[in-house]
Structure formats: C-alpha cells, structure tokens
Amino acid sequence: MKDVSKTVRTTCPYCAVQCNFDLHLEDGLAVKITPTKECAVAGGTVCKKGLASLSDLRHKDRLTSPLLRVNGELRPVSWQEALDAFAARVGPLLDSDPAQLGVFGSGALTNEKTYLLGKLARVGFGTPNIDYNGRFCMSSAATAMNRSFGLDRGLGFPLADIAKSDLILLFGANVAETLPPVMQYLKAAKDRGARIVNIDPRATPGLAQVQLSPLPGTDHLIAGLLLNLLNGWGRLRPSAPADGTDEVLAAVQDLTLNGVAESCGVDAADLLRLARSYAQAHLPLILSGRGPEQQVNGTDTVSSLINLAFLSGHFGRPGGGYGTLTGQGNGQGGREHGQKNDQLPGYRHLKDPADRQFMADFWGVPETGLPGVGLSAQELFLACGEEVRALIVIGSNPAVSAPGAARVRERLAALDFLVVIDVLPSETAMMADLVLPGSMWAEEEGTTTNLEGRVQRRRRAMTVPGLAREDWRIMCDLAHAAGRGEKFTYPDFAALQAEFFAATRGGRADYSGLSAARLDVQTYQWPVTHDAHPGTPHPYFAPYRTPTGRARLHPVAMQTPPRAALTLTTGRIAGQYQSGTQTRRNPGLKGVADVQMHPDTARVHGLMHGQPVVLSGPDGETTLPANVTPKVRPGVAFVAFHWPFSANELTSATTLDPHSRMPAFKSAVLNASATSRASSPALSTASPPGSQVRTAYRKEPS
Numbered sequence: 001m002k003d004v005s006k007t008v009r010t011t012c013p014y015c016a017v018q019c020n021f022d023l024h025l026e027d028g029l030a031v032k033i034t035p036t037k038e039c040a041v042a043g044g045t046v047c048k049k050g051l052a053s054l055s056d057l058r059h060k061d062r063l064t065s066p067l068l069r070v071n072g073e074l075r076p077v078s079w080q081e082a083l084d085a086f087a088a089r090v091g092p093l094l095d096s097d098p099a100q101l102g103v104f105g106s107g108a109l110t111n112e113k114t115y116l117l118g119k120l121a122r123v124g125f126g127t128p129n130i131d132y133n134g135r136f137c138m139s140s141a142a143t144a145m146n147r148s149f150g151l152d153r154g155l156g157f158p159l160a161d162i163a164k165s166d167l168i169l170l171f172g173a174n175v176a177e178t179l180p181p182v183m184q185y186l187k188a189a190k191d192r193g194a195r196i197v198n199i200d201p202r203a204t205p206g207l208a209q210v211q212l213s214p215l216p217g218t219d220h221l222i223a224g225l226l227l228n229l230l231n232g233w234g235r236l237r238p239s240a241p242a243d244g245t246d247e248v249l250a251a252v253q254d255l256t257l258n259g260v261a262e263s264c265g266v267d268a269a270d271l272l273r274l275a276r277s278y279a280q281a282h283l284p285l286i287l288s289g290r291g292p293e294q295q296v297n298g299t300d301t302v303s304s305l306i307n308l309a310f311l312s313g314h315f316g317r318p319g320g321g322y323g324t325l326t327g328q329g330n331g332q333g334g335r336e337h338g339q340k341n342d343q344l345p346g347y348r349h350l351k352d353p354a355d356r357q358f359m360a361d362f363w364g365v366p367e368t369g370l371p372g373v374g375l376s377a378q379e380l381f382l383a384c385g386e387e388v389r390a391l392i393v394i395g396s397n398p399a400v401s402a403p404g405a406a407r408v409r410e411r412l413a414a415l416d417f418l419v420v421i422d423v424l425p426s427e428t429a430m431m432a433d434l435v436l437p438g439s440m441w442a443e444e445e446g447t448t449t450n451l452e453g454r455v456q457r458r459r460r461a462m463t464v465p466g467l468a469r470e471d472w473r474i475m476c477d478l479a480h481a482a483g484r485g486e487k488f489t490y491p492d493f494a495a496l497q498a499e500f501f502a503a504t505r506g507g508r509a510d511y512s513g514l515s516a517a518r519l520d521v522q523t524y525q526w527p528v529t530h531d532a533h534p535g536t537p538h539p540y541f542a543p544y545r546t547p548t549g550r551a552r553l554h555p556v557a558m559q560t561p562p563r564a565a566l567t568l569t570t571g572r573i574a575g576q577y578q579s580g581t582q583t584r585r586n587p588g589l590k591g592v593a594d595v596q597m598h599p600d601t602a603r604v605h606g607l608m609h610g611q612p613v614v615l616s617g618p619d620g621e622t623t624l625p626a627n628v629t630p631k632v633r634p635g636v637a638f639v640a641f642h643w644p645f646s647a648n649e650l651t652s653a654t655t656l657d658p659h660s661r662m663p664a665f666k667s668a669v670l671n672a673s674a675t676s677r678a679s680s681p682a683l684s685t686a687s688p689p690g691s692q693v694r695t696a697y698r699k700e701p702s
C-alpha cells in the first residue's frame with residue numbers, strides 16, 4: 001500500500017466518558033488523533049491520555065504471537081500449538097467439573113465481547129465462575145441503584161443536564177483528573193451560579209468553592225446527618241412513592257451535628273453550612289466516584305446518598321438527584337451483558353426463572369444447562385489453586401489492581417493453568433502459562449456504553465499486528481479448541497453484533513432497537529426497544545422496575561468506622577490509567593509512585609518530603625517516597641495504584657462489602673516508618689508545594 005491516508009471516527013480506549021475523535025492513518029498506521037466537535041459527549045475535548053492513546057497500537061512491547069510456558073519460560077508458538085495446549089490442559093478440567101475453570105473479564109471490553117465472554121463461560125464451558133473487574137469498580141453503586149429502583153444506569157441523565165443544577169456535591173470523585181471533559185459541564189453550572197462542594201480527604205483540583213475533607217469511610221454519616229437535619233426542618237418531600245421511608249429516617253434520627261463532626265473529623269459549622277445550602281438549593285445534584293463506593297460499607301453508603309437525594313425530592317429530575325460516575329471505557333455496558341457472576345445479557349438475572357428461560361431458548365440450550373451464580377471477582381482469585389484450577393483473564397491486570405495483590409499473585413501462581421488474553425505484557429500476562437495476543441480498540445468494530453448510558457460505535461481503523469487476533473475470534477477459537485464450538489461459529493463480526501443486540505430484547509438494558517447503521521448516524525441512551533425508538537435520556541421514573549413499582553429505600557446503619565492512627569486511601573492521578581499497562585509505557589504520560597501525606601502526619605511519623613517510607617497494611621508492605629502535601633488531610637495517606645508494588649500491596653485481600661463484594665480499596669489501617677536509606681531521587685526534599693491549599697478538616701486539640 002502506498003501513501004494511503006484516511007481518517008476514521010472512533011472512541012477512546014480509556015475512560016467512561018468515551019470521547020469520540022478522528023484517528024488519522026497513513027499507510028495503515030495511526031499517526032494522529034484530532035478531537036471533533038461532533039462528539040456527543042465531550043464536544044471537542046480530548047484529555048491527554050486520549051491524545052496519547054495511539055502510541056500503544058504499535059508499541060514495541062505489543063504482543064504479536066501466542067506465548068506458551070515451556071520449562072518455566074514463555075516462548076512464541078503458533079496458534080495451533082497454543083490452542084492444542086489449551087485443549088490439553090483445560091479440556092480434562094471441563095470434563096470432570098467445569099467449575100474448575102474461572103473466567104475473568106473487563107469493563108475495557110466492547111459490549112459484544114462481554115456478551116460473548118459470558119456466553120463462552122456458561123454455554124461453551126458450562127462454568128458458573130465468571131466475573132470481571134467491574135466488581136472492583138462499579139459494583140457497590142450498581143447494587144444500591146438496583147435494590148432501590150431495579151435499574152442501574154450510572155447517570156440517569158445526559159451530562160449536559162448537569163448545567164441545570166445549582167448545587168453539586170462531589171463525593172469522592174476527582175473529576176478534573178479522572179474524567180476531564182466532564183469539567184465543562186461543572187463549569188457551565190458554576191457559570192450559571194451553582195456552588196460546587198468537593199467532599200474528599202484530599203483537596204483535589206477542580207472548580208469547587210467549598211472543600212470538606214472527612215476521614216475515609218464516613219460519607220454515610222454526612223448523608224445521614226443531612227437527611228436528619230432536613231427532616232427536622234420540614235424540608236422532605238419524596239421524589240415518588242417509596243417503601244422504607246420510616247426505617248430510613250429512624251436510622252438517622254440519633255445523628256447530631258457534633259457527633260457526626262467528631263466521627264468524620266470535620267468541623268460542625270462546615271456540616272451545618274452544607275446542610276443549609278442543600279436545603280436551600282432548587283436542584284442539588286449528588287455525584288459519587290469511587291471514594292465512598294470502594295469501602296466495606298460502599299453499597300450502604302451509596303444507599304445513604306440515594307436516600308438523601310430521593311427524600312429531598314430531587315431524584316429523577318434532569319440534572320438533579322443522584323448519579324454515580326462510571327470509570328472504565330465500557331464500565332456501564334460491561335456490567336449489563338453477562339460477564340458478571342449473577343447476570344445474563346440485557347441486565348437479566350441468572351436467578352430469575354423467566355430470565356433463565358428466555359436466554360436458554362435464545363441460545364437453544366436447556367434451561368437446566370445454564371449454570372447458577374458463581375464466585376465474585378476477589379473470591380474467584382482467592383479460590384485459585386484450590387477449587388479453581390485454571391483461569392482465563394481478558395482485559396485486566398489483577399497482579400497489580402486486585403486488593404492484597406501479593407496474595408492474589410500467590411493464588412494465580414498456584415493455578416494449574418493461567419491463560420491471559422492481552423495486547424501488552426502486563427504483570428499478569430507475564431505470570432501466565434499461555435498468553436494470547438488480542439486486539440486493541442482501533443483494531444476492532446463494536447459498541448461501548450458510556451457513563452450516561454450512551455451507546456456509541458467503535459470503528460475499526462487498522463488490522464491487528466503480527467499473529468495477534470481479534471479478541472472475539474480468540475474466544476470462538478477457545479470454544480472450538482475445547483470441542484464446544486457449536487454455538488461459536490459466526491460468519492463475521494456483524495453476525496455476533498446482531499445476536500448481541502437481539503439477546504438484550506426485553507431486558508432492563510434493552511439494546512434491541514440498535515444496529516450498526518443506526519449508530520453510524522447518532523448515539524442512543526438505553527433502553528432502545530425497537531428500531532424507531534429514540535433512546536431514553538431519563539430512565540429513572542415511577543413506576544420503577546421493582547416488584548411493586550415503588551422505590552425501595554434501604555435504611556443504613558450509621559456506624560462510625562474504627563479510627564486508626566493512620567488510614568490508607570488509594571486512587572488515581574491524571575497522567576496514568578489503571579494498573580498502568582498501557583500508560584506506564586508512554587513517555588508522554590507522567591507520574592511517580594509515592595505516598596501523599598499531610599505535614600502534620602509526616603511530623604508525627606518522623607518523615608520528611610522525599611524520604612523512603614516503609615508502609616505496611618493488612619496483607620503486605622512496600623516502600624515508597626513520602627510526598628508531603630497539605631492537600632491530604634491529617635491522619636490519611638494516599639497511594640495511587642498505577643504501579644506494581646504500590647497501593648495494592650497495602651490493601652486488604654479479604655475485606656469485602658457483604659452486598660456488592662466490592663473490596664475496601666479506600667480504607668485500610670496503615671503503618672508508616674522511615675527507612676534508614678537516604679532520600680529518594682524521585683522527589684526533592686525541598687518544602688512541599690501548595691502550602692496555601694485549604695483543606696477543611698477538624699484540628700485535633702493538641
């Protein structure tokens with residue numbers, strides 16, 4: 001091919017905003033990305049990660065051949081050898097007990113791939129043990145939304161509605177660093193006079209006029225207090241008929257300003273100001289990120305936010321009420337179509353007899369042939385080497401991103417056979433017995449569903465390199481290799497996509513009115529139930545999809561979490577993405593692993609800026625340089641999880657939310673001590689930057 005230039009409109013591989021941009025190609029290779037004003041989500045903005053994303057496509061580390069571990073070493077092999085090895089090692093497990101095979105998917109995969117992965121696990125292999133990394137991401141918010149409304153679409157309104165709100169409470173959502181284009185909607189609201197309150201133990205960047213820095217894991221107390229105060233002021237008027245209101249109000253009736261201020265480590269006056277402004281606002285909006293959700297009580301905490309939004313009359317109003325900000329590129333679609341341990345396509349439930357029958361008929365298998373609910377993500381990892389003997393991982397890097405990662409790596413190493421389908425040599429891929437080289441975003445067709453439930457087309461711009469194969473073909477190959485390929489023969493991708501759309505018909509997340517042709521012209525927010533359906537920008541209205549049609553509000557136990565001398569919390573920085581497989585390889589994207597702590601905390605622990613600190617958590621330890629900064633409140637240390645041997649060496653492998661099975665990524669007891677080594681070269685020992693930052697926390701009497 002000579003000098004052929006072309007431009008393909010597609011979506012970014014990274015976060016849940018799912019910006020559209022133009023990918024420019026020369027001679028079949030991606031050379032440039034330009035934003036487009038025609039993007040329905042971001043209107044022409046693309047963040048620096050998105051702009052840098054094309055460097056992965058032909059990175060020198062790109063996996064271009066299957067790799068098989070022989071005598072302890074990974075060696076390139078042909079596809080035939082790779083698939084034969086799969087058949088030889090996994091076949092006997094499936095014959096004796098299919099539950100011995102686990103499957104682990106991802107919110108980074110397109111809808112079609114997540115659909116196929118669920119079908120592969122249940123119909124192909126017959127194992128119940130499939131779950132995915134969204135368990136570590138959206139499961140608490142999803143569980144809380146489902147139990148109150150029978151529906152889980154992270155935002156029940158288009159992003160543009162945010163501009164209508166006059167008070168925005170950000171609970172543990174670092175929007176400026178994690179979802180940058182969403183800032184334009186916050187700015188639009190602020191320009192119209194809205195107040196923005198950032199509730200985060202760290203003063204993160206952004207547009208907030210008010211910063212409240214509570215201790216991690218105390219958000220439910222703030223929401224409960226506001227509800228109790230509003231009740232006392234006669235300001236409650238439920239958004240719609242609901243069950244559970246009396247119990248919800250009874251659960252918060254003993255909360256007092258001073259008591260909650262003490263538990264959260266903030267000033268009572270700041271809480272009172274917050275409650276007053278919430279009571280006075282016309283259209284307050286509560287948005288949560290992973291801060292309050294990735295907690296041992298994450299589901300209940302989200303319920304407390306829902307209860308406040310609902311009983312104050314704002315839930316379901318365009319731009320008001322409550323919403324959760326989904327994280328991964330297809331974090332929303334990824335939790336709808338059957339890669340979750342309890343779920344069937346279209347957000348159907350594996351325990352619901354009618355849902356099971358529908359999908360069994362659709363797939364042409366007996367209903368009794370569909371397995372039941374399997375292990376959730378972390379339970380699946382902890383069962384590796386025990387009842388789970390082989391595992392397939394696609395689109396995730398749990399050796400870095402799972403909680404208590406040292407323990408998870410130990411379990412992965414104890415497997416008889418680990419298969420990783422990836423595009424780059426992630427830390428997990430490098431532990432595998434079989435590595436299968438898959439496809440990246442720009443190399444495949446498909447759809448993703450963004451944080452507003454907007455379904456968009458991803459378009460193929462280039463082919464896969466070397467011997468790499470498209471992920472969906474690999475999944476079909478594995479079914480055939482195991483002698484279970486009958487239902488995995490698709491003439492082309494379009495046939496798979498058509499099957500996927502049809503499989504969702506009648507489900508809560510119904511995409512059956514969509515087609516590639518419709519999505520070529522515009523985007524649609526689900527449900528889209530027939531081929532003339534305009535989509536559903538606002539899906540939360542009564543009657544809800546609960547058995548009674550009424551909202552089911554959940555009373556939340558208003559317990560104060562035990563207070564540690566030093567609490568770990570974890571999260572992200574602007575320049576890196578997730579476990580870092582993709583972004584750490586990109587020299588244009590910055591960031592270093594460190595532990596952020598307040599000058600007072602550093603003083604208490606005898607630490608200086610830049611000094612290496614030995615940190616130990618419930619399931620491991622690591623050493624990181626101290627980044628002393630007044631942006632973090634005292635008593636809290638923050639570690640980002642983008643690097644091996646960073647945050648997840650310190651998180652607990654076993655502390656899970658009982659409802660959602662979400663790990664407590666954002667609270668752990670931490671010990672910190674200085675090492676005798678000299679200061680780390682990564683950071684200077686000069687006085688920390690940003691000393692003028694205002695963090696609103698309660699000063700402990702000294």
Ligand SMILES: Nc1nc2c(c(=O)[nH]1)N[C@H]1C(S)=C(S)[C@@H](COP(=O)(O)OP(=O)(O)OC[C@H]3O[C@@H](n4cnc5c(=O)[nH]c(N)nc54)[C@H](O)[C@@H]3O)O[C@H]1N2
Pocket residue numbers: 015016049137171172173174175177178179199200201202204215216217218219288289290291292326327328569570571572573574575576577578579638666
């Ligand atoms: N740059 C970048 N962007 C990303 C990603 C990335 O890796 N890098 N990942 C994407 C994904 S998958 C996700 S899920 C989203 C996540 O997006 P966010 O939820 O915004 O990100 P986090 O940094 O995990 O957590 C947000 C904030 O919660 C605060 N926090 C910690 N504990 C608590 C608490 O107990 N209460 C409160 N109120 N706040 C607390 C942290 O200090 C942090 O600033 O980002 C998406 N976008």
Ligand SMILES: Nc1nc2c(c(=O)[nH]1)N[C@H]1C(S)=C(S)[C@@H](COP(=O)(O)OP(=O)(O)OC[C@H]3O[C@@H](n4cnc5c(=O)[nH]c(N)nc54)[C@H](O)[C@@H]3O)O[C@H]1N2
Pocket residue numbers: 106108109110133134136137138290294327328394395396397398400401402403421422423424426438439440441471570571572577578579580581582641647648651665
């Ligand atoms: N301590 C702590 N830990 C956390 C969190 C936290 O806040 N704190 N957040 C959690 C959250 S919210 C999330 S979402 C997880 C994310 O963590 P992971 O699940 O590990 O996600 P990624 O790091 O994005 O890993 C994606 C892997 O899949 C590959 N990949 C990407 N796209 C494709 C594709 O299309 N096909 C194939 N075959 N491979 C692909 C990439 O190369 C990479 O190796 O981490 C969780 N872990």
Ligand code: SF4
Pocket residue numbers: 012013014015016017018019042045046047048049050051178179180181
């Ligand atoms: S905001 Fe998210 S989707 Fe948009 S360019 Fe950045 S990483 Fe990609």
Ligand SMILES: [Mo]
Pocket residue numbers: 136137138327328
């Ligand atoms: Mo996430």
